[in-house]
Amino acid sequence: MNTDVRQIRLKIATNSKNNDYWEDFNVKMNLLRNTIAMSPIDIYVNQERPVSQLEFATLQDSKGRHKRNEPLGYILHSREFYGLNFLVNENTLLPRCDTETLIERALLTASKLKGGSGLLIADVGTGSGCLSVCLARSIPHAKVYAIDICRNALEIASLNFEEYGLLKEIIPLRSNILEGLPERVDLIVANLPYVKSSEIGRLNDNIKEYEPLVALDGGEDGLGLIYKLIEQAPKKLNNGGYLIFEIGKGQEKHLKKTITRFFPESKIDITQDLSGTNRIIALEYHRSL
Numbered sequence: 576m577n578t579d580v581r582q583i584r585l586k587i588a589t590n591s592k593n594n595d596y597w598e599d600f601n602v603k604m605n606l607l608r609n610t611i612a613m614s615p616i617d618i619y620v621n622q623e624r625p626v627s628q629l630e631f632a633t634l635q636d637s638k639g640r641h642k643r644n645e646p647l648g649y650i651l652h653s654r655e656f657y658g659l660n661f662l663v664n665e666n667t668l669l670p671r672c673d674t675e676t677l678i679e680r681a682l683l684t685a686s687k688l689k690g691g692s693g694l695l696i697a698d699v700g701t702g703s704g705c706l707s708v709c710l711a712r713s714i715p716h717a718k719v720y721a722i723d724i725c726r727n728a729l730e731i732a733s734l735n736f737e738e739y740g741l742l743k744e745i746i747p748l749r750s751n752i753l754e755g756l757p758e759r760v761d762l763i764v765a766n767l768p769y770v771k772s773s774e775i776g777r778l779n780d781n782i783k784e785y786e787p788l789v790a791l792d793g794g795e796d797g798l799g800l801i802y803k804l805i806e807q808a809p810k811k812l813n814n815g816g817y818l819i820f821e822i823g824k825g826q827e828k829h830l831k832k833t834i835t836r837f838f839p840e841s842k843i844d845i846t847q848d849l850s851g852t853n854r855i856i857a858l859e860y861h862r863s864l
Contacts, residue, residue: 578631581622583607602647603638609651610634644781656705661735666727667703668790674766676848677821678709680855681764684817685714688761692716697756697811699765699804699820702790704732704745706764711744719745720756725789752800753807761813765820767800768793797823798830805833805858812860819857827853834858 587607591599608618610633611626626634637650648654648669654661656670657678663669685694693716698707701721711719721736723729729747736745748755753763770791775783782791793799801820808818818838822830827845834843840861848854 578626579622580607580611580613580618580624580626583626583631583634584618584622602641605647605651606637606641607634609653610637645785646781649785654703657709659705659708659739661703661705661708662731662738663703664731665785666725666787667731668786670703670705673848673850673852673854674706674821676846676854677764677766677819678706680846680857681706681710681762681819682713684819684857685710685717685762688815688817694718694762695758695760695813696720697722697753697760697763699752699763700767700790700800701732701747702728702766704735704747706766707732707745708735708739708741710764711741712739717744720748720760721745722748722750722753722756724749724751725787728787728790752803753811756811759811759813759816761816763804763808763812763816763818763820765801765804765818767804767820769797769801769821769823769826771795771797793823796829798826801826801830802833805830805837808858809837809860809862814860814862816860817857818860819855821855822853824852827856830856 587600587603610630640650641647646669648663649665652662652664654663654669657675685691688694694714696710696717696719698719699722701707701723704721707719707721711717721732726749729749733747736742768791770793772792772795775792838858838860841858844857845853846855
């Protein structure tokens with residue numbers, strides 16, 4: 576089959592769904608650009624560029640995967656987060672807009688610690704490494720431990736660290752929460768699983784069928800790993816350091832007892848996401864005399 580970019584683009588325009596035309600059109604154009612490795616401008620400037628049979632077959636396969644609800648990020652192996660593009664695959668959770676609230680809260684806190692420079696940071700549950708990259712790029716002379724229990728996720732994260740030239744600033748660390756962290760740090764950020772096991776089956780198909788279960792399932796009450804994080808954090812924080820982590824809707828009230836036990840002198844500082852949901856908890860650690 577002989578075809579070129581112009582013919583495929585016209586076919587995409589003709590066959591896109593009428594009830595959601597522009598979204599469908601843009602998704603298919605993204606798949607085309609990814610398949611033939613052309614920028615949006617190149618697509619329009621070089622419309623006579625031939626498309627090989629292998630490229631055409633790859634494009635059809637990608638369209639079929641998307642039709643079966645596979646997330647676009649996994650098909651493209653790329654996801655945008657905080658204005659940057661990150662390599663992702665089936666071993667990493669897809670970065671979400673809600674988590675940008677975590678970055679913004681962490682950067683606000685970091686600016687008040689040690690003059691906002693030279694911080695020691697732990698990113699727990701790093702996944703694709705997007706939080707570590709954003710922190711290391713934004714905080715001068717930071718040293719970041721990117722922690723995950725999944726070796727395959729750390730491999731993807733390391734590729735993202737290399738892509739952004741941060742192999743000296745970020746240290747991949749395979750660990751169960753904070754157990755393997757070799758030194759105290761000034762700031763711990765965490766995006767751990769917080770979905771109840773009983774609610775996994777009610778998630779959208781494109782989440783429960785494709786994203787890694789280990790990055791979603793928070794146990795019986797959704798807070799199993801977060802309880803452990805709060806318990807371990809005081810032994811890993813410098814005096815005056817902060818623990819900042821993401822939670823699910825309404826979970827803050829279930830954490831008060833544990834927070835009071837391990838952070839007795841800290842107030843529970845809550846930040847809402849763009850939808851108005853309580854999304855981020857920040858705790859300041861004060862070492863007992």
